[in-house]
Amino acid sequence: MGLVSRFSRQFFAAATISCLLFALGTCVWWVTVAEGSDSRFEPVASGLALVAAITGVYAERRAAARERRAQALYALTDELVKNSELLAGESFLPQDPLAPKARVYPRLVQSATDATLVSGAFAEPGHDALIALLHRWRDAVHDFNRRLDLAELRTYVSQVPAEELLAIDEAMRRPGGQLDGLCRLRDELSLLLRERYGRQPGVAARLGPGRPDPGR
Amino acid sequence: MRRIPSILGDPGWTVCLVGEEQSGKLAQVTAGLRHGPDPSGSGKRITSGFSYWGLESTVAWAHACNDLYYPVMRESIGSFSRRWRAMTQTLPDGPLHYVSLGPGTGQKDQALLRYLDSRGRSGCYIPVDVSAEMLRLAQREALEHLHVPPADVLPVQLDFSMPANLDRLCTLIRHAVGDEPVVYSLLGNTLANFDNDTQLLALLAEKLLRPQDRFLLEVASTAGQDEAAARAAAHEYENSPRFREFVTSALMQYTDLQIDMNSLTCEGLVEDDRALKIKVVYRNRTGGPLELTLPDRSTVPFPDQDTIRLLLSRKYTPAGLEKMLVDARVTKVGETHDVGHAAFDRPAFGLALLMLQSADAAPEPAPRVPGPNPFRD
Numbered sequence A: 001m002g003l004v005s006r007f008s009r010q011f012f013a014a015a016t017i018s019c020l021l022f023a024l025g026t027c028v029w030w031v032t033v034a035e036g037s038d039s040r041f042e043p044v045a046s047g048l049a050l051v052a053a054i055t056g057v058y059a060e061r062r063a064a065a066r067e068r069r070a071q072a073l074y075a076l077t078d079e080l081v082k083n084s085e086l087l088a089g090e091s092f093l094p095q096d097p098l099a100p101k102a103r104v105y106p107r108l109v110q111s112a113t114d115a116t117l118v119s120g121a122f123a124e125p126g127h128d129a130l131i132a133l134l135h136r137w138r139d140a141v142h143d144f145n146r147r148l149d150l151a152e153l154r155t156y157v158s159q160v161p162a163e164e165l166l167a168i169d170e171a172m173r174r175p176g177g178q179l180d181g182l183c184r185l186r187d188e189l190s191l192l193l194r195e196r197y198g199r200q201p202g203v204a205a206r207l208g209p210g211r212p213d214p215g216r
Numbered sequence B: 001m002r003r004i005p006s007i008l009g010d011p012g013w014t015v016c017l018v019g020e021e022q023s024g025k026l027a028q029v030t031a032g033l034r035h036g037p038d039p040s041g042s043g044k045r046i047t048s049g050f051s052y053w054g055l056e057s058t059v060a061w062a063h064a065c066n067d068l069y070y071p072v073m074r075e076s077i078g079s080f081s082r083r084w085r086a087m088t089q090t091l092p093d094g095p096l097h098y099v100s101l102g103p104g105t106g107q108k109d110q111a112l113l114r115y116l117d118s119r120g121r122s123g124c125y126i127p128v129d130v131s132a133e134m135l136r137l138a139q140r141e142a143l144e145h146l147h148v149p150p151a152d153v154l155p156v157q158l159d160f161s162m163p164a165n166l167d168r169l170c171t172l173i174r175h176a177v178g179d180e181p182v183v184y185s186l187l188g189n190t191l192a193n194f195d196n197d198t199q200l201l202a203l204l205a206e207k208l209l210r211p212q213d214r215f216l217l218e219v220a221s222t223a224g225q226d227e228a229a230a231r232a233a234a235h236e237y238e239n240s241p242r243f244r245e246f247v248t249s250a251l252m253q254y255t256d257l258q259i260d261m262n263s264l265t266c267e268g269l270v271e272d273d274r275a276l277k278i279k280v281v282y283r284n285r286t287g288g289p290l291e292l293t294l295p296d297r298s299t300v301p302f303p304d305q306d307t308i309r310l311l312l313s314r315k316y317t318p319a320g321l322e323k324m325l326v327d328a329r330v331t332k333v334g335e336t337h338d339v340g341h342a343a344f345d346r347p348a349f350g351l352a353l354l355m356l357q358s359a360d361a362a363p364e365p366a367p368r369v370p371g372p373n374p375f376r377d
Ligand SMILES: C[S@@+](CC[C@H](N)C(=O)[O-])C[C@H]1O[C@@H](n2cnc3c(N)ncnc32)[C@H](O)[C@@H]1O
Pocket: B048, B049, B050, B052, B053, B077, B101, B102, B103, B104, B105, B106, B108, B128, B129, B130, B131, B134, B158, B159, B160, B161, B186, B187, B188, B189, B190
């Protein structure tokens, strides 16, 4: 086991395919040297079985992986659209400076991002940029949601004067602040999805045309 | 004043501002002694201030303060320094001017001025008293061994229980100190000597106290509030021969009465739930009518069993004291409470020293520290 576990997946794939191809070659040669039509059935049948094995193992695996990716992309784009709607929605409108009030903020969703990251759908080489960006996005959403928790606690547990409500709102919205950073990451993710995965069915359609709303 | 600065440097001289007509005062004493007969001690009277007015009274008071048989005053003076120090953190910062209302023998003023001097915070010293003799005595005692320049000492002779006098005193103080903070003091249970003590405190607070000023008030206190406690309180005054001399000294000055010390009685009463009231009364016990000749040579009948109230005093209950502060529109910013010479079989009498502030002095709003901001930190 110790020795076997040291070889990589690629090694086993190469070994399997080499064996199969070698067996297929053997079958082809067998057909040419076989005497009589009866005795040709056997190498032909074996050859076909081998072709089925080669295409079945490889192609089926690739197709399944592509399907998982497509599903993950659906979920990711859906989530992105939903979060954009939340950020642009009424609950995140700036406070009225004359009558600020304590509010309950909706939380940004991140379940699709989490699921994508653990599913390994983008584990194949070539998706590194997306995985890195998803990690940053996930952390930013988590951090932002926690700050929303604290803001609510602060404003609901005790009577907070109006200027403090305004100060919290202003700090949230300040250029270079948490909300700003979050919207930038969201735009980056949206751009990556559109450019790199836009041809996948449904992605471009979900994200809508052109640059997404950059948020406030 | 500017022409005699060198004279002021000589401690043999004192400059005293006399704030009212002294002849008017004499008329006031006479009026007090003209009241009709009342065997309960509420008729003829010598009101507070006049008990101390004049040289004889001043000397008698100084003696009483040192009498071993009259421990209340002695203890009050002896422990003042300690009690005052417990109060000093409630003072405003910077140099302080000190106005002593009724300085008496000046020993307490000495303790207070010494503290300010040692901290380099002394400003003007303005003792205010009805009695010129008392002022001179107080000033000498209070300033002993201190470095207060003579120009910063301004004794004022006037009766501080009269509103018009307070207006004039207020103007004088404002001229002398400007906007700088002043500590006023009314010590030695002097407030209790007035018939309407709450009204006097309210008047003083209203006329004198600005938001930056403080008022140091010392009053006698009692824990018990029954007849026995009232009797015990009266007893405290009866024992001291020097105190008897002091209370009768005014009678000696303003009447031609042949004074018999046995005719002196102290009566303890319960005054609602606010205080024990002690009346020191001189009663005609000769068995026949007498006649009093007053300073204006007029005569007043003094029938048998009639009384002259020589002194009024009180010991306040905690509740009574609180109520008085509320009614006088002052708030407490510091206090010490000393339970004095209490014996196991006697009610606990003590002394309360209070640091007061005008209730109109809006409490300084605590600087608002903005709370934590989750989107900043
Ligand atoms: C009981 S002694 C207190 C002396 C001193 N403060 C102490 O605690 O030892 C009262 C002082 O107040 C003065 N006094 C009493 N009534 C007064 C009045 N109406 N106006 C001015 N001074 C008065 C007396 O002359 C006397 O000096």
